[in-house]
Amino acid sequence: MSEPQERTEGLTGVLDAxxxxxxxxxxxxxxxxxxxxxxELLDLVAQAREVLPDQLTRADQVLADADAARTAxxxxxxxxxxxxxxxxxxxxxxxxxxxxxxxxxxxxxxDAQHTADELRRDADDYCDxxxxxxxxxxxxxxxxxxxxxxxLAGRLSTDA
Numbered sequence: 779m780s781e782p783q784e785r786t787e788g789l790t791g792v793l794d795a796x797x798x799x800x801x802x803x804x805x806x807x808x809x810x811x812x813x814x815x816x817x818e819l820l821d822l823v824a825q826a827r828e829v830l831p832d833q834l835t836r837a838d839q840v841l842a843d844a845d846a847a848r849t850a851x852x853x854x855x856x857x858x859x860x861x862x863x864x865x866x867x868x869x870x871x872x873x874x875x876x877x878x879x880x881x882x883x884x885x886x887x888x889d890a891q892h893t894a895d896e897l898r899r900d901a902d903d904y905c906d907x908x909x910x911x912x913x914x915x916x917x918x919x920x921x922x923x924x925x926x927x928x929x930l931a932g933r934l935s936t937d938a
Contacts, residue, residue, distance in 0.1 A: 844904050858890035861886070
């Protein structure tokens with residue numbers, strides 16, 4: 779029996795500890811199976827479960843931050859558009875510069891739309907990268923948990 783595992787930091791740390799426990803386990807004679815401490819692995823799985831809500835909370839925060847950035851970008855774009863409209867209305871009032879005012883207003887609107895589109899794309903890109911990282915982490919955890927359960931199931935069926 780090994781001593782209880784000391785607490786690891788983060789989901790990756792817990793997964794590393796599980797991997798180390800399997801790698802360090804004693805081999806069964808004339809078999810590719812190994813003996814692992816059930817208590818140690820269950821403790822590590824419990825740690826993973828404790829860490830996972832923190833990871834989900836951080837992912838939610840990333841999404842909230844990206845949404846706030848998108849909202850701020852839209853508000854900036856709306857302010858820019860409103861300023862452009864106000865400037866265009868003033869210029870229209872001046873007969874000598876009507877044509878120039880219309881061109882400038884159109885350019886301001888196009889620039890504002892371009893800026894808003896870039897900010898929206900950047901926010902969506904950031905969200906997608908964070909979600910992809912989270913998806914990879916969850917996939918690794920799922921694969922390791924499934925592998926651990928399969929080993930336990932095999933051992934349980936041979937114990938019965």
